Amino acid sequence: MKSVKPLLEVKNLHTHFFTKAGVVRAVDGVSFDVKPGETIGIVGESGSGKSITAMSILGLIPSPPGKIVDGEINFKGDNLLKKTEKQMRQIRGKEIAMVFQDPMTSLNPVFTVEKQMVETILAHEKVTKKQAQQRAVELLNMVGIPDPKKRLKNYPHEFSGGMRQRVMIAMALSCNPSLLIADEPTTALDVTIQAQILELFKKMQKELDMAIIMITHDLGVVSEVCDRVMVMYAGKPAEFTQTKKLFDNGRHPYTTGLMNSIPKITPNKEKLQPIKGLPPDLRSLPQGCSFAPRCNHVMASCLTNDPTLSEVDDNHFVRCLLYEQSKKAVTT
Amino acid sequence: MIKYISRRLLMLIPVLIGVSILAFSLIHLVPGDPARSILGEKATQSQLEALQEELGLNDPYYVQYGRFLGDILKGNLGESIQSKESIGVELLHKLPATIELAVFAMIVAIIVGVIAGVIAAVKQYSWFDNMSMTAALFGVSMPIFWLGLMMIWLFSVTFDILPPSGRLSTGVELHTITNFYLLDSILTGNWLAFKDSFSHLLMPGLALATIPMAIIARMTRSSMLEVMRQDYIRTANAKGLKKTLIVFQHALKNASLPVLTVIGLQFGLLLGGAVLTETIFSWPGIGRYVYLAVLGRDYPVVQSTILIIAIIFVLVNLITDILYKYLDPRIKFE
Numbered sequence: 001m002k003s004v005k006p007l008l009e010v011k012n013l014h015t016h017f018f019t020k021a022g023v024v025r026a027v028d029g030v031s032f033d034v035k036p037g038e039t040i041g042i043v044g045e046s047g048s049g050k051s052i053t054a055m056s057i058l059g060l061i062p063s064p065p066g067k068i069v070d071g072e073i074n075f076k077g078d079n080l081l082k083k084t085e086k087q088m089r090q091i092r093g094k095e096i097a098m099v100f101q102d103p104m105t106s107l108n109p110v111f112t113v114e115k116q117m118v119e120t121i122l123a124h125e126k127v128t129k130k131q132a133q134q135r136a137v138e139l140l141n142m143v144g145i146p147d148p149k150k151r152l153k154n155y156p157h158e159f160s161g162g163m164r165q166r167v168m169i170a171m172a173l174s175c176n177p178s179l180l181i182a183d184e185p186t187t188a189l190d191v192t193i194q195a196q197i198l199e200l201f202k203k204m205q206k207e208l209d210m211a212i213i214m215i216t217h218d219l220g221v222v223s224e225v226c227d228r229v230m231v232m233y234a235g236k237p238a239e240f241t242q243t244k245k246l247f248d249n250g251r252h253p254y255t256t257g258l259m260n261s262i263p264k265i266t267p268n269k270e271k272l273q274p275i276k277g278l279p280p281d282l283r284s285l286p287q288g289c290s291f292a293p294r295c296n297h298v299m300a301s302c303l304t305n306d307p308t309l310s311e312v313d314d315n316h317f318v319r320c321l322l323y324e325q326s327k328k329a330v331t332t
Numbered sequence: 333m334i335k336y337i338s339r340r341l342l343m344l345i346p347v348l349i350g351v352s353i354l355a356f357s358l359i360h361l362v363p364g365d366p367a368r369s370i371l372g373e374k375a376t377q378s379q380l381e382a383l384q385e386e387l388g389l390n391d392p393y394y395v396q397y398g399r400f401l402g403d404i405l406k407g408n409l410g411e412s413i414q415s416k417e418s419i420g421v422e423l424l425h426k427l428p429a430t431i432e433l434a435v436f437a438m439i440v441a442i443i444v445g446v447i448a449g450v451i452a453a454v455k456q457y458s459w460f461d462n463m464s465m466t467a468a469l470f471g472v473s474m475p476i477f478w479l480g481l482m483m484i485w486l487f488s489v490t491f492d493i494l495p496p497s498g499r500l501s502t503g504v505e506l507h508t509i510t511n512f513y514l515l516d517s518i519l520t521g522n523w524l525a526f527k528d529s530f531s532h533l534l535m536p537g538l539a540l541a542t543i544p545m546a547i548i549a550r551m552t553r554s555s556m557l558e559v560m561r562q563d564y565i566r567t568a569n570a571k572g573l574k575k576t577l578i579v580f581q582h583a584l585k586n587a588s589l590p591v592l593t594v595i596g597l598q599f600g601l602l603l604g605g606a607v608l609t610e611t612i613f614s615w616p617g618i619g620r621y622v623y624l625a626v627l628g629r630d631y632p633v634v635q636s637t638i639l640i641i642a643i644i645f646v647l648v649n650l651i652t653d654i655l656y657k658y659l660d661p662r663i664k665f666e
Binding site (some may be wrong): 090130155168 | 562564568569570577582585
């Protein structure tokens with residue numbers, strides 16, 4: 001795996017928001033890579049910086065107040081942060097597409113699905129309107145919307161939630177992107193629909209050979225679709241490794257805390273073990289490790305020293321002082 | 333759709349009955365006597381009584397109201413006490429003048445107001461935003477009689493580039509067909525009259541446009557700010573669409589609903605006759621017509637014209653409601 005050239009390489013990304021109440025360090029030193037055709041999961045609580053990481057990749061951070069203050073985002077070898085707005089526009093929707101959390105609000109209510117799909121195709125491909133319409137029919141068919149020709153003429157409010165998310169996915173796939181970012185794509189859907197949509201992602205990935213960044217707070221989704229996972233906490237990566245390794249041998253106290261707070265279906269009811277406390281205020285992070293105030297294994301040094309991401313095992317990176325002894329540091 | 337429109341038109345009947353009662357009572361509650369205002373101060377008591385009898389002013393109110401309503405139902409708007417002219421014929425001349433003025437003012441207000449509002453929203457807190465919103469605040473607060481007088485002083489008196497009053501200069505011939513002078517001059521290919529009537533329209537039109545323009549600009553801005561935060565705008569950005577397309581199609585269509593409401597209301601008001609503007613610029617529209625009729629206690633003119641204004645107002649609102657459907661497909665007419 002290591003020899004494959006990464007499709008996307010995020011290096012030491014810092015995205016901060018400069019507000020009147022102070023600087024919000026939403027993303028504060030995130031590094032990861034995505035190889036062609038693989039699925040990376042980004043997991044974390046609300047406010048851990050998952051979505052901001054995704055928006056940074058697409059260059060959609062609202063500025064002001066947001067600003068990418070440091071780092072590199074290399075896509076197919078080019079640093080996206082050096083691109084002009086016009087160049088980014090040609091990448092958005094064509095090379096890197098995105099599916100959002102809430103299909104109810106992510107489609108424009110006053111335009112037909114056809115218009116919204118066709119305009120995406122026309123923005124990136126040199127085709128006629130007729131060809132774009134033909135392509136839209138194919139796409140809707142591909143994502144499993146029955147009677148696509150007729151449904152194209154419908155408005156978003158005439159679709160159910162699951163069907164709308166299929167439309168969103170079809171729209172994202174319209175220019176065969178090599179990377180699809182899915183920001184909590186199943187969170188707003190019913191459980192049965194969630195499973196269908198995840199299946200659809202897997203099927204589409206196989207057919208189109210694209211990489212996926214799956215942003216979620218649901219470890220169930222991760223185990224279902226992801227090859228590797230990055231666990232994020234307070235704008236920083238806490239752990240980054242293969243999905244199997246994370247589930248079998250999660251090292252970071254935050255990861256194990258997340259695992260323990262998932263309800264398990266067992267005959268004798270076990271008590272849930274939630275992680276105590278709340279995520280920190282990103283405007284005034286504690287000195288030392290930002291997870292220290294909530295950590296079950298906190299040591300005196302945790303309160304003063306901020307750990308670095310270190311490789312504790314082959315391709316298994318953890319940011320925790322518990323593992324700092326036997327490590328080689330990879331980032332600062 | 334047709335069912336909805338016909339039901340709305342049926343609802344017009346009780347509204348108009350209400351308006352007719354209101355118009356009738358209001359004008360009769362106002363002190364003053366048409367006979368006295370026709371004959372003047374020097375008329376004798378017997379002359380006054382004779383004229384009052386002739387005009388039917390001595391009949392009980394319900395008889396007078398019944399007569400008014402009966403005439404209306406026969407399609408007869410009555411005749412002016414003062415001039416003895418048929419009110420229907422008068423309105424055929426006055427109404428086009430008012431509509432021409434209102435349409436011109438509204439076009440200016442919509443174009444300038446919407447564009448300023450959109451730019452102000454997209455560049456929130458920029459110098460353009462601050463400037464245009466301050467100007468809009470001035471626009472709504474400026475008394476129109478003052479603004480009108482200042483414009484006349486500046487453009488007619490000082491620089492002498494625009495005519496201060498009327499619709500057409502004396503000496504300019506125009507063969508009227510519709511009584512919309514701009515339209516008539518185009519239809520007859522009379523470019524001299526077109527230029528002349530346009531120069532007459534310019535000042536009252538701009539004066540009349542200020543308030544709706546300011547309201548539209550402020551409404552467009554706040555509505556656009558709201559819409560630009562929506563998820564589907566983020567989606568449009570993520571699809572790699574051009575900024576202009578996102579702003580003027582995706583955002584503006586969503587933002588236009590509250591703006592349309594304001595436009596409908598303002599347009600209805602302007603069509604009802606901009607009394608102040610028409611008076612200042614001696615614009616021969618229905619606003620000035622009603623104003624003069626009230627001064628002369630010309631009961632039939634006031635009653636009938638108010639009724640016509642009410643019909644126009646209701647129709648404009650109906651058209652606004654129908655337009656909603658085209659802007660937002662989620663709206664259903666029950």
